[in-house]
Amino acid sequence: MLETIRGLLEGKPGDAPAVLAPERETLDYASLRDLCDRTVERLNALGIGRGDRVAIVLPNGPEMATAFVAMASAATTAPLNPAYREEEFAFYISDLGARALVVAEGMETPALAVARRHGARVLRLRVPAGAPAGWFELEPEEGGGAPRAARPGPAEAEDVALVLHTSGTTSRPKIVPLLHRNIVASTRHIGEALALSPADRVLNVMPLFHIHGLVAAVASSLAAGGSIFATPGFDAIRFFRWLDESRASWYTAVPTMHQAVLARAARNPEIVERRRLRLIRSSSASLPPQVMRELEATFGCPVIESYGMTEAAHQMTSNPLPPRPRKPGSVGVPAGPLVRIADPSGRFLPAGEEGEVAISGPNVTPGYESHPKANAEAFFEAEGRRWFRTGDQGRFDADGYLTITGRIKEIINRGGEKVSPLEVDNVLMEHPAVRQVVTFALPHPKLGEEVAAAVVLADGAEVNEHELRRFAAERLADFKVPRKFVFVTEIPKGATGKLQRLGLAQRLGLVE
Template sequence: MKTLIELLAAGNAQSTCLSAANSAPLTYSALRQLSQYVQTAFNQVGIGRNDRVALVLPNSAEMASSFVTVACCCTSAPLNPSYRADEFEFYLNDLNAKALVVEKGSSSPAVAVAAKMGIALIELEPTPTSGAGSFTLNMNGLAPKAAQHPGDAQPDDVALVLHTSGTTSRPKIVPLTHRNVSASAQNIANSTRFSSTDRGLNVMPLFHIHGLIAGILAPLSQGGEVYCTSGFNALKFFSQMDEVKPTWYTAVPTMHQAILSRSANNKEVIERVPLRFIRSSSSSLPPQVLAELEATFKAPVIEAYGMTEAAHQMACNPLPPGQRKPGTVGLAAGPEIAIMNADGDLLPTGSTGEIVIRGSNVTPGYENNDKANAEAFTNGWFRTGDQGVLDAQGYVSITGRLKEIINRGGEKISPREVDEVLMDHPAVAQVVCFGIPHDKLGEEVGAAVVLREGMTATEKELREYTATRLADFKVPRKVLLMDEIPKGATGKLQRIGMAQKLGLA
């Protein structure tokens, strides 16, 4: 499987691939026909292989199907629909987008930006009676023109472009080839043992690598079904679960925590809809949350480790009877994984250093960014920017993001270690530790904490609690009790920039 066209060929023609509320089911045969329709429509107006098509659509079956079908003949560039005009201008310009796809009647500021920039606007009109995710395209009078590279995408064509989050620098363009995304989908399918009998409930955003590859492509690669929602909503999750009867779902830790907070009132649904497994990725899952999820759903929880540059998955805890090690992100699950020092030497088992990867799912390199590529690739290995260690059995533990390590007067502190201690306090529901600038020490440890409903704890009490478990220099000097911790666009807690967001820097 080296292209998305080959990937879509896996499903039985009459089996359902996509489903959604108020829509007929979409079969694999219909999705393959839709792909041909999209290819013809784009090729006739001069848009072909490796041309960039930006997608600004709400989370939906149409977003899933347009991502896949556009990538089969051009390059899909999904953008966060909640961006402001200035952000759309930056991204559309940076991508060198040839066209923008929006839903018919869209009020997105991207529409005006595209007009200003002379980017072709294509309107998508959903046709739910023909199947979830089916649509027609209005090319808005674009003049007929031969595409320079028409036809089916090839293995080394770029299927998908995404930007890195850019928390510490200008966002970088990550091109992912058909070979990359197909390999990653297969890696995830192997880890999860997907089959045509699986039905996923997708709550992940579809402008982000986790949702696109693990939520959509991996199950489709094995002929499975994906039910598409409008995004994650903790209030709707259990009613969706009851209606859809999924066999699995994947989410980020903050979503799992929100689901757990409503689980006590939904025990009957949990019993009625037994899950084969639950998957977690995109940021570290506190071992306490993993244990609570497994106890609540009576299903194995597998934590995976992914990043955009690896087309998502790099490592994953195995399903039973394999051993799941809470607090680790599991075994290499696709690319090779090693630990490297700053000089580029590979380190022995048990040594702490930078996690590096190489394999068919890893991006060929950042676009138009020689400096970033020189820093990111060493002797064929991609440097993830994560600090970690491999144990004797090959399980990967992440000890921190190299840029997130707090340097307090020369003492290096992993914020994740402090997180895990605070999570053990019975009153703590959610926590993120981060560095706060300090004029003499360089940085101090800060912690933002959300308490469990109906429970109380003071800043002093929480600091004293950590002092019994951690060396004095690791104890947070400031603990902020909050109703909600600010999150990134994909629902992740982001340490970098947290001090600024909270007015502490």
């Protein structure tokens, strides 16, 4: 059982805090273990067992966190974004082959009609009055018995614990299955990188239908015997109130969230001083070095930038804790799996040379489900190991630190000259008038693609296109300088808060 999510809870003091939430009583480890075991029995009695897929559509919060842990102890979890529309739910629930759908009691969602059409059993998650944070009961929408689960009992290490879809920005979304042992390995990697202990408490603001929040915040904290303060989701205004109430020692987020926190920090100096964090973690997108510097200056703690993705059960590399150096603009050193830079033929490249990041380790998915072509393209054999191509371009420096220069599909090809949009982003972020920026490809009739940038200005700042172009030209080769700047009040973000680069020209109305 130790190589399972349920196994992560073993050996923790029963009265130690596990899950907390705003204005709720605390759920301890003994109660969380009991909840998991009750959920296994309940799902089995409803005909749902190991390998059966349970779609979870719940708002962010303590019950979403514990539903993932408890239901993965019995079946395969498939958390879905509650904001999806009916046609999106129809695709995901059908593609998953979900046996059941879990929704909150009283919750209305288009997922209900979809589940009923597909014959998936609807289970209502009910929170009893006065229950501690995360405690729930499951009630089927329709009564009546069901045959016992075909594969009952607690999940095992080789069972699939979690299935998530790729973003599908350039192709049909693919199912990424993650085994219990993949997730357990990743929690160990994260715990070692951050030196997590029972004394730590994470303030979770990440959505729990995404690998970042599920593994980096929830599962890794439980693996270390720490605790989770589960919020309803990111809210820059309420963030500091939660920080004060939670007494958290760390939080993990995407760069856009960190920027929003910084924008409010000056209004909450007493809380920042009173609730000193041990560390701040950033992942899922590149953190501008300027934002890292401002976070460290504001909160007086190290900012640890990491590199993760769904196929790796999240973490692949991480900047180390002090006293080892952190390198702004770098995602750090390998932190769990083996990490190499490969050329298109699968040959590994030395430090300083740019190529595709490849990984191999116990946290890596066995492969995309029902996608032999995608697996043939993504996996290769070398040095007696199976390697996964991440789709990211990067290079190692002489000290073994990895710098990501962009998603290969996002690299701008300007008349044969390759431009890393991340490099341009980082330069423009150094301008004092710029709060956010995304560099993107703009179709061009002769060059194929031209370099463009969408810019959000800092409050009260003024700058024009000519000034920004001159600023960039002083720091970049001419072919990398954006020829077009678009000033916007907000840059489109994905469901997890990541800025959207692909297709931005279309979304901004720059092309038909």
